Structure formats: structure tokens, C-alpha cells
Amino acid sequence: MQQIIISGVGGQGILFVTRLLAETALEMGFSVLISETHGMAQRGGNVISHLKVSSLADDAVASTSRPFVSPLIRPGRADLLLAMHPDGETAHGFYLKDGGVTISNRPDPSNPSALDAGRMALDLGSPVSANLVLLGFAAGSGALFCPPEQVRATLERFGGRRIELSLKAYEAGWDEARRRLAGGVPHSSGGSAA
Secondary structure, three states: OEEEEEEEEOOOOHHHHHHHHHHHHHHOOOEEEEEEEOOOHHHOOEEEEEEEEEOHHHHHHHHHOOOOOOOOOOOOOEEEEEEOOOHHHHHHHHHEEEEEEEEEEOOOOOOOOEEOHHHHHHHOOOHHHHHHHHHHHHHHOOOOOOOHHHHHHHHHHHOOOOHHHHHHHHHHHHHHHHHHHHOOOOOOOOOOOO
16 A cells, blocks of 8 residues: 655646556556645646555455545655655655655755756756656656556556657656666665555
């Protein structure tokens, strides 16, 4: 079971990343609940998505205790915060539980969970693909409920006219995660923590 907050501003593809992860979870046979807030998104305002993923076994256990009854994640309960904008950590960090993981789009070489995904996407010639660079980094770091190959397969199924650039961006983030892991850079994993 994993509870994920995806945070950013309008135009960063927060809803696309949420849909991509939800479809991946469904393809893997998991149960999914999502909710999103995007009132002023078109003007660069805050966008936040809540994603809850659980296995059928988790649901069976939960039915005898406390199942997910709402798609909204309560403060202090999220396993993972994907912050597509540096302000996302400040604005939505309160959702993280103790020991939760933040993967952030910001330049900070001293932080193993931070990645300048915007710069990497710009270097690829596709600044709007920073969301996929960060997602590839999160998946490759082991922070998600699924392996990076599974998200990539879903992205391929989505297709679209920009699929080659999308895959390139996703793989750039994934490659950076592999590079850091090979170099011994520690990264705690949100994994399947409850």
C-alpha cells in the first residue's frame, strides 16, 4: 500500500503523472483512489493530486480494520511527495508521514532526493517533460510501488505524437537514479510502506 502526493503548479503535467501512475497500478492489479485539486492551474497556481494504491491483499486486510474510505490523504500519512516545483515541499510537505520520502525538482547536489529535472528536460529540448524526468528518477530510485519498467510500459501504451521525447525524458531520470545508486548515493525508499 502506498499513498502519494504529487504537487506542482499549473502546466507541469501533475494530472498526467497521476493518471500514468494510476493506470500503471491498475495494470498491475492494484486498487486505486485518486483526487486532484486544480482550480487555478491554468494560471500557474498550485496543483495537487492524491493517489492511493493498495493490493487486493491489503484491501482484504483493510476490510477487517480500516479500509481507504476517501481518496484524500490526511496530513502526516503520505509515503511519498513528488514535488514538481521547489515550492511543493514547503506547500505540501505536511502531508508526509515520519520517514516519508520527498523527490523534488530542484537543483541541490547535496540532496540525493533532489534532481534538477527542469534543466535535464531543457537539455533534451523538451522543457515541458520535466515531470517525466522526475517520475523516471522516482521510479528508478525505488520510491514507487512499482518497478520503473512498469511505468515505462504504461507510458508507451499512452503513445501520442510526443512519445519519443516522453520516453527519452523518462529514461533520463531513470538513468540518473541508476547512476546515483551505482555511485553509492543513499536513497531511502517509500516502497510499499503502509
